[in-house]
Amino acid sequence: MNEVSTEAGLILAGILFMLGLISVLIRRNIIFMLISVEIMLNAAGLAFIVAGARWAQPDGQAMFIFIVTMAAAEVSVGLALILQIYHQIKTLDGDAATKMKG
Amino acid sequence: MEATFYIAAGVAIISTIMVITSYNMIHALIYLIVSFLSIAIVFFVLGAPFIAALEVIIYAGAIVVLVIFVIMMLNLRDETVRQEREWLTKKIVIIPSVLSAILLAELIYIVVNMEPMAHPTGTTVDSKQVGLSLYGPYVIGVELSGILLMSGIVGAYHLGRQKKKVVHRFLEKIES
Numbered sequence: 542m543n544e545v546s547t548e549a550g551l552i553l554a555g556i557l558f559m560l561g562l563i564s565v566l567i568r569r570n571i572i573f574m575l576i577s578v579e580i581m582l583n584a585a586g587l588a589f590i591v592a593g594a595r596w597a598q599p600d601g602q603a604m605f606i607f608i609v610t611m612a613a614a615e616v617s618v619g620l621a622l623i624l625q626i627y628h629q630i631k632t633l634d635g636d637a638a639t640k641m642k643g
Numbered sequence: 644m645e646a647t648f649y650i651a652a653g654v655a656i657i658s659t660i661m662v663i664t665s666y667n668m669i670h671a672l673i674y675l676i677v678s679f680l681s682i683a684i685v686f687f688v689l690g691a692p693f694i695a696a697l698e699v700i701i702y703a704g705a706i707v708v709l710v711i712f713v714i715m716m717l718n719l720r721d722e723t724v725r726q727e728r729e730w731l732t733k734k735i736v737i738i739p740s741v742l743s744a745i746l747l748a749e750l751i752y753i754v755v756n757m758e759p760m761a762h763p764t765g766t767t768v769d770s771k772q773v774g775l776s777l778y779g780p781y782v783i784g785v786e787l788s789g790i791l792l793m794s795g796i797v798g799a800y801h802l803g804r805q806k807k808k809v810v811h812r813f814l815e816k817i818e819s
Contacts, residue, residue: 545645545648545688545689548754548755548757549648549652550648550685552750552751552754553656553685555750555751555754556747557655557656557659559743559746559747560656560659561659561663562739563736563739563740564662564663566743567731567736567739567740568730568731569730570723570727570730572713572714573671573727575710576662576671576672576675577663579706580662580663580675583679583698583702587682587686590689593691594689594691597690597766597768598768599768599772599773599775600776600781601691602691602693602694602768602773603773603776603777603784605691605694606694606773606777607784607788609697609701609702610788610791610792611788612706613701613705613706614795616706616709617795617798617799618795620710620713620799620803621798621799621800621801621802621803623713624713624716624802624803625803627717628805633717633723
């Protein structure tokens with residue numbers, strides 16, 4: 542059924558990871574930075590799936606499930622932090638959050 | 644099936660570029676849903692239908708909707724778009740893009756010049772095998788994921804709680 546070469550899948554994962562990396566570097570809005578981290582995690586999971594499909598083993602998919610779990614926990618805590626930061630300093634500028642005072 | 648992979652990959656790349664270049668957060672998130680759906684098609688073509696379903700349900704369904712709800716809670720208006728337009732100038736974009744593109748070129752060079760990989764065997768790894776693998780050799784990872792999700796819930800509740808303001812006649816204090 543699948544004739545897709547492993548190289549093409551890995552290159553797609555690399556391109557998506559690069560796009561997420563560019564976005565996390567150029568943005569100052571913290572919500573956009575969180576979204577970019579999601580893109581990068583998804584690209585890493587894609588690389589795992591490609592490698593798992595190459596050897597037809599379920600280990601890659603198990604790793605992807607762990608990545609999804611970590612992404613869900615990370616985005617929930619990150620969004621709670623964004624809510625707190627926005628209530629404290631009234632802006633979404635990542636550079637403005639420099640004081641770690643509760 | 645190969646054409647399906649390349650079309651879905653093109654859609655994923657274009658929609659991700661739209662995510663990282665759009666000024667409006669909601670538009671970026673809608674493009675992100677398109678990107679996740681096309682990556683789900685890639686997973687399906689690669690012989691992982693269970694993971695494709697999981698991608699649609701968790702990433703496109705849960706995580707993006709969570710971010711959209713937070714944006715709605717923050718009540719961001721048009722000035723955010725204007726501010727984003729100020730922050731995202733061409734001068735800022737160029738250097739990170741060039742550096743990342745150099746790294747990507749090196750990665751592609753390494754992947755292409757590896758000793759040629761054999762074609763995938765073309766079998767679909769279904770959810771039964773994944774489940775047996777998760778509860779066989781990876782059972783400690785499942786338990787650690789449970790602990791991680793629990794601590795994520797507790798942390799999100801603790802951080803997201805609004806401090807109740809107690810107004811007293813003489814002194815005003817923030818009750819934690």
